Amino acid sequence: MFEELINSAGLEDIFGKVTEGERLSAEDGWKLYKNENLPAIGYLANLARERLHGDRVYFVRNQHLNYTNVCNKGCLFCSFYSLPKDPEGYVLSPSDISERMETYKDIAISEIHMVGGVNPKLPYDYYLDIVRAVKEARPGVSLKAFTMIELEQIQRISRKPMDEMLLDLKEAGVDALPGGGAEVFSERVHEQLFQAKSDSDKWLETARLAHEVGLPSNATILYGHVEQIEEKVYHLMKLRELQDETNGFLAFIPLSWHPERTALDHMPGPTGQMDLREIAVSRLMLDNVPHIKSFWIMNTPAVTQVGLWYGADDMDGSVLEYEITRNPVTNRKQALTHGDMLDMISETGRQPVERDALYRIIDQPTASRPSYMNPDANVPLEPASYMRGNL
Amino acid sequence: MINDIAAKIFSGERLNEEDGRRLFHHSNITELGMLADYVRQSKHQDRVVTYNIGRNINYTNVCWVRCKFCAFYRPPGDREGYTLSDKEIFTKVEELLNIGGDVPESCEILLQGGLNPKLKIDYYERLFTEISKRYPAAYLHSLSVAEIVYLAHISKISIEEALSRLQFAGLKSLPGAGAEILDPEVRNMIAYRKETVQEWLEVHKKTHRMGMKSTATMMFGSVETIEHRLKHLLKIREVQDESRLNHPGYFTAFIAWSFQPEGTELVHTKKATGYDYLRTVAISRLLLDNIDNIQASYVTQGPKIAQIALGYGINDFGSTMMEENVISAGGKSFVMPTQEIERLIKSAGFAPRRRNTRYEFVPTQ
Numbered sequence: 001m002f003e004e005l006i007n008s009a010g011l012e013d014i015f016g017k018v019t020e021g022e023r024l025s026a027e028d029g030w031k032l033y034k035n036e037n038l039p040a041i042g043y044l045a046n047l048a049r050e051r052l053h054g055d056r057v058y059f060v061r062n063q064h065l066n067y068t069n070v071c072n073k074g075c076l077f078c079s080f081y082s083l084p085k086d087p088e089g090y091v092l093s094p095s096d097i098s099e100r101m102e103t104y105k106d107i108a109i110s111e112i113h114m115v116g117g118v119n120p121k122l123p124y125d126y127y128l129d130i131v132r133a134v135k136e137a138r139p140g141v142s143l144k145a146f147t148m149i150e151l152e153q154i155q156r157i158s159r160k161p162m163d164e165m166l167l168d169l170k171e172a173g174v175d176a177l178p179g180g181g182a183e184v185f186s187e188r189v190h191e192q193l194f195q196a197k198s199d200s201d202k203w204l205e206t207a208r209l210a211h212e213v214g215l216p217s218n219a220t221i222l223y224g225h226v227e228q229i230e231e232k233v234y235h236l237m238k239l240r241e242l243q244d245e246t247n248g249f250l251a252f253i254p255l256s257w258h259p260e261r262t263a264l265d266h267m268p269g270p271t272g273q274m275d276l277r278e279i280a281v282s283r284l285m286l287d288n289v290p291h292i293k294s295f296w297i298m299n300t301p302a303v304t305q306v307g308l309w310y311g312a313d314d315m316d317g318s319v320l321e322y323e324i325t326r327n328p329v330t331n332r333k334q335a336l337t338h339g340d341m342l343d344m345i346s347e348t349g350r351q352p353v354e355r356d357a358l359y360r361i362i363d364q365p366t367a368s369r370p371s372y373m374n375p376d377a378n379v380p381l382e383p384a385s386y387m388r389g390n391l
Numbered sequence: 392m393i394n395d396i397a398a399k400i401f402s403g404e405r406l407n408e409e410d411g412r413r414l415f416h417h418s419n420i421t422e423l424g425m426l427a428d429y430v431r432q433s434k435h436q437d438r439v440v441t442y443n444i445g446r447n448i449n450y451t452n453v454c455w456v457r458c459k460f461c462a463f464y465r466p467p468g469d470r471e472g473y474t475l476s477d478k479e480i481f482t483k484v485e486e487l488l489n490i491g492g493d494v495p496e497s498c499e500i501l502l503q504g505g506l507n508p509k510l511k512i513d514y515y516e517r518l519f520t521e522i523s524k525r526y527p528a529a530y531l532h533s534l535s536v537a538e539i540v541y542l543a544h545i546s547k548i549s550i551e552e553a554l555s556r557l558q559f560a561g562l563k564s565l566p567g568a569g570a571e572i573l574d575p576e577v578r579n580m581i582a583y584r585k586e587t588v589q590e591w592l593e594v595h596k597k598t599h600r601m602g603m604k605s606t607a608t609m610m611f612g613s614v615e616t617i618e619h620r621l622k623h624l625l626k627i628r629e630v631q632d633e634s635r636l637n638h639p640g641y642f643t644a645f646i647a648w649s650f651q652p653e654g655t656e657l658v659h660t661k662k663a664t665g666y667d668y669l670r671t672v673a674i675s676r677l678l679l680d681n682i683d684n685i686q687a688s689y690v691t692q693g694p695k696i697a698q699i700a701l702g703y704g705i706n707d708f709g710s711t712m713m714e715e716n717v718i719s720a721g722g723k724s725f726v727m728p729t730q731e732i733e734r735l736i737k738s739a740g741f742a743p744r745r746r747n748t749r750y751e752f753v754p755t756q
Contacts, residue, residue, distance in 0.1 A: 001394040001398060038699070038702045039422075042424070043422065272695030299695075302665030305666045306420060309419060310421065343661070348420070371616070372617060373617055
C-alpha cells in the first residue's frame with residue numbers, strides 16, 4: 001500500500017535500493033534533497049533505521065563543559081565566541097572545571113561533553129589538566145572532548161605529532177571525540193563563512209588519525225545557511241568514504257544552524273521540514289555510520305521527537321550547562337530531565353535506551369505511553385471537584 | 392498494519408470510528424503523513440498553500456465564565472478588565488487594511504471577546520453596521536458560539552434572532568472557536584459554564600441554515616483522551632454531512648490546536664507535543680472527508696511544526712493575525728509576518744496564495 005505512495009512520489013528506485021540494502025549514490029542524495037514528499041522520505045529513512053536499531057532510541061544524561069569561549073577563528077555563523085581581547089572572553093581553569101563537576105555531583109550522568117573555542121593562549125598542559133579534572137571528579141563517566149578544530153590547536157601547542165598528542169589525551173582520560181567543526185565540506189562555504197578555520201581535508205585527516213589511535217568520534221554538518229544541496233551530498237559522501245576505511249564514527253549529527261546573535265542574523269534559520277530532511281537523508285546516505293542523532297537543542301524538542309520516525313535513533317540528552325546556542329525566544333540555557341526524555345521517546349511508541357559516550361548501554365528503562373492514549377482512560381474526576389472548589 | 396485503512400482511503404471509502412481509533416494508536420507518523428498528504432492532494436490539486444490576511448481584535452477581556460484553560464479573561468469588576476472603544480477598534484481595522492489592501496471583503500476581522508454582561512445585541516449591531524459601512528475591504532468573521540448564546544440570553548432574544556440581526560448588521564461567517572472538545576465529560580472539567588456540546592453544534596447548524604459559513608475547531612491536549620478527540624471529529628463530520636445536504640452554509644475549514652497550559656489553572660498539564668499535533672491533524676484530514684480545508688495552527692505549534700504539518704494534510708497556513716492576546720496571555724505565542732509565512736510555504740515546495748475567508752484566491756497587487 002505504502003509502496004504505491006512511495007512510487008507516486010517518484011522514489012521507487014531508491015525504495016528498491018533501501019529494501020535491498022544497496023548503497024545510495026550521490027544522484028540519489030540529490031533526489032532525496034529535492035523530493036517534495038517529506039513523509040515518504042521519512043518512511044524510507046525509518047526502514048533503514050529500524051533495520052539497524054529496531055525500536056530503540058538512545059539517550060544520555062550528560063553535562064556540557066565549555067571551557068573557553070575565546071576563539072580566534074571568527075566564524076560568521078557563530079554567536080558563542082569572543083575574540084582574544086574581548087572582555088567577555090572567559091577561560092575555565094582546571095579548578096573551575098572541578099567546581100562545575102562538583103555542582104552536579106549528585107545528578108546521575110553518563111557522559112561529559114567538553115568543547116571550547118580555539119584559544120591560542122592556552123598551554124598544552126592546560127588541556128591535559130582539564131581532562132584529568134573531569135576524570136577525577138567522575139571517574140566512571142565517559143568523556144567526549146575536543147573537536148577536530150581544537151585538536152589542531154592542541155597539536156600545534158604540544159609540538160608533538162598528532163597521533164602522539166592524541167595518545168596523551170587518551171591516556172589523560174578522553175574516551176571519544178565530538179563531531180563539531182566539520183561545518184560543510186565545501187571550499188566555497190569555507191571561504192565565505194569560516195576561512196580562518198581549517199578545511200575539510202584537514203578535518204577528515206584529523207578524524208582519520210584519531211580513529212587510528214583508537215579514539216572514536218562523531219561527525220556533524222552545520223546546515224541552513226548558505227550551503228547547497230550538492231555540497232551537502234558531497235559532505236555525506238566524504239564521511240562515508242572515510243568511515244569505510246576507519247569505522248571510527250559512532251554517530252552523525254546534523255546541526256540546525258541558529259542565526260540569532262551571529263554576524264548573519266539577517267538570514268532566516270532552517271525550517272522544520274529542512275531539519276527532518278537532514279536527519280532522513282543522512283540516515284539513508286550514511287549506511288555505515290551506526291547512529292544518527294537528532295540534537296533537540298538545535299532543532300527543538302518537538303522536531304527531535306518527530307525525527308525519531310525520520311531516521312534518528314539518538315536524541316542526545318539532558319545537556320546540563322550547554323552554552324553555545326540558547327533558546328531563541330527566551331535567550332536562556334536549556335535542559336531536559338530524565339522524565340522528559342522518557343516521555344518524549346515513549347509517546348512515539350519506541351523503547352528508550354540510556355547510553356554513554358561510546359554507546360555502551362547503561363539502562364533500558366520501562367516506559368509507558370502517555371495516559372491520553374489509553375482507550376480505557378477516563379477523564380480524571382478529581383481535579384474537576386478541586387477546581388470547582390476554587391471558584 | 393494499516394494497509395486496510397490505506398486501501399479504503401485509496402478507494403475513497405469513508406473511514407469509520409474504529410479506523411480512526413487505530414490511526415490514533417499508530418506510531419509510524421510518516422505513514423499517517425503519507426496518507427493525509429494523499430487525501431490533501433486529491434482535494435487540492437495544484438501544490439498551493441493558502442493563507443489569509445486578518446487580525447484578531449479582542450474587543451473585551453471581561454468574562455464571567457472563568458475557563459480553566461484560559462489566561463486571558465478578567466472577571467467583571469476586575470481592574471484589569473477592558474472593553475475597546477469604537478475608535479480603538481476602527482484604528483485596528485485600519486491597521487489591517489493598510490497591510491491587506493482594498494480588495495472587497497478580503498481582510499478578515501476576527502472580533503472575539505469574553506462574555507461581558509454589559510454588551511448586548513445593540514452593541515454588536517451598531518459596531519458591525521459601522522465597520523461594514525466604513526470598510527468594504529473588511530470581512531466580519533467574528534464572535535463565537537459562547538458569545539452568540541450569551542448575547543442572545545442577556546438581550547432576551549432567540550439564537551435565531553441574534554444570528555439574523557448580526558447577519559443583517561454585517562456578520563459574514565462564524566469562527567469555530569470554543570468547540571474545545573465536544574464531550575460533556577471533558578467540558579464539565581475544563582469549561583463547565585460555557586456552552587454545552589449541544590449548543591455549540593446547534594448554533595453552527597443554525598448559522599449554516601441561514602446561509603453563513605463557519606469553521607470547526609478542536610482544542611486538544613488538556614484532559615481529554617484519544618477517544619474524546621475521535622468522537623469530537625465524528626460529531627463535526629456528522630453536522631457537516633447534514634449541512635452540506637440541507638443548508639446553504641457549511642464548515643469551510645477545520646483547525647486543531649493544542650491547549651497552552653501556561654498561566655491557566657491547568658498549568659501543570661504537560662503540553663501536547665509536535666508529534667501529537669502532527670498525528671492529530673493527519674487523522675483529522677483522513678476522517679473529515681467532507682471538509683475541504685485543514686488549517687495550520689502556527690500560533691500554538693511554532694513555525695517548524697506548522698511547516699512540517701504541510702506534509703500532514705494541511706493546505707492552509709491560517710491568518711497573519713497581527714496580534715494575538717488569548718494564547719499569549721498564558722505564555723509565548725507565535726505571530727508571523729506574511730513574508731515569513733510565504734517563505735515557509737515555498738520552502739516546503741508549495742506555492743503560497745492569499746485567500747479570503749471564503750477560501751477564494753485574492754488577487755495580489
